[in-house]
Amino acid sequence: MTTVVRCEALTMAYGRREALSGLDLAVEPGSVYALLGRNGAGKSTLVKALLGLRRPRSGRAELFGADAFGARARAMERTGVVPETPQVPPRMTSAQAAAFCGSLAPAWDAAGVAARLERFGVDPRQPFGRLSRGQQTQVALALALGSRPDLLVLDDPTLGLDAVARRDLYREILEDLGERGATVLVATHDLAGIEGIADRVGILHQGRLLLDEPMEDLKGRHRRIRCGPQACPDLGPLGPAAQAQGPFGLEATVSRFSEAALAAAGLPPEAAVGASLEDIFLATVAGEVNA
Known part of the structure; x- marks a missing residue:
């Protein structure tokens, strides 16, 4: 079975400053991988590399066995993304955003998106810019899951969410995993929330991966x-x-x-x-x- 996410000696840089240095990483199908690190550790840079938004200085980033930068269009057909800052035009309603995304996706789950918005308590007629920060993230998650992706990538998804909203977000992820066996990569500061669902943990520090191992092993030796x-x-x-x-x-x-x-x-x-x-x-x- 093809590894969903793979990095080999990945180095990313902004000018002369290296943000990632020789990073090796693998995320297996059907797993939840938690990527942890302080601000500036390189988490968002790694996410951008994997989504094909930045070309590596050296090394390789792959999604579904293909180069993440060179084969980005094909990889994005199978990937749902919840960015750190949800990117929906402020005047567009959630219903309009869902209709737009559905027109681009080959197999859009319109009923699933509507059901998630209802569970989140989000009015689909409300302009996106008038929603709270937490509701915007919930809309982004509903849209990301609408295409029934094989890979879900979340970049600090719980920023601005209260305890109830965080619980609901993780519940949606777990339900989707249970239904389809999707793979999840979460870059997060929410250690308490991700602890209950992550299979494997990576800790980034100054662009290097300090550890990368199963949660069970990590908890067993500490x-x-x-x-x-x-x-x-x-x-x-x-x-x-x-x-x-x-x-x-x-x-x-x-x-x-x-x-x-x-x-x-x-x-x-x-x-x-x-x-x-x-x-x-x-x-x-x-x-x-x-x-």
């Missing part, structure tokens, strides 16, 4: 170690990041957890608790910054 009010013992074998003051005293996030290494450090089993994706992200980036 733990929060609670040391209490005293300083943490030597956690070297556990792969610690910097210690920090937590609600239970000094804490550290470790990346090579094992029960044997915890015991060797003289800590009881209850000292180790699960690490959230936010814990893992902060520890990974902090380790790079402090290296």
Whole structure:
């Protein structure tokens, strides 16, 4: 089965400044890939490369086994996109936008788009420019799913969404995955929201991919170690990041957890608790910054 998204030694640059440096990445069919990184890490640049909007300085970006830049027209027929800033003319209504997009798509799901707008509580007669930021994103998602794409690409889709709207957005993505087995690439700052649906995680930092692995493996090898009010013992074998003051005293996030290494450090089993994706992200980036 063809890998849906692939980058090989991908380098992107703006003038002399490299935004991505020798990046390798693969997203398998039917998976949800979460691309994480601080502002300026290169997430949006990678999305632009994959959508064929910018030609690489070197290396290669592919969609569905073909060059993303050279074969962009064919790839976009199978790709739905929710950009960071939804791009619908402000005077156009959601109904008009759906009709326009439907005229361009070979197999448009008009009923599905209308049903999603209704679930989101968006009036299809309302001009796009009068909708809230969150409603604009919901319209963009409904339009992106209208062509029943094989790949859905979302660039920070939860910006401006409240908790209920974020939940609804992820629910729509999961339902679409369950129905058709589509592939999803999400570049996001919403670590808590994406943690529950992502199969694989990549963390970008200064144009380089610091890690790229299944969510299950990532969660399995990371733990929060609670040391209490005293300083943490030597956690070297556990792969610690910097210690920090937590609600239970000094804490550290470790990346090579094992029960044997915890015991060797003289800590009881209850000292180790699960690490959230936010814990893992902060520890990974902090380790790079402090290296």
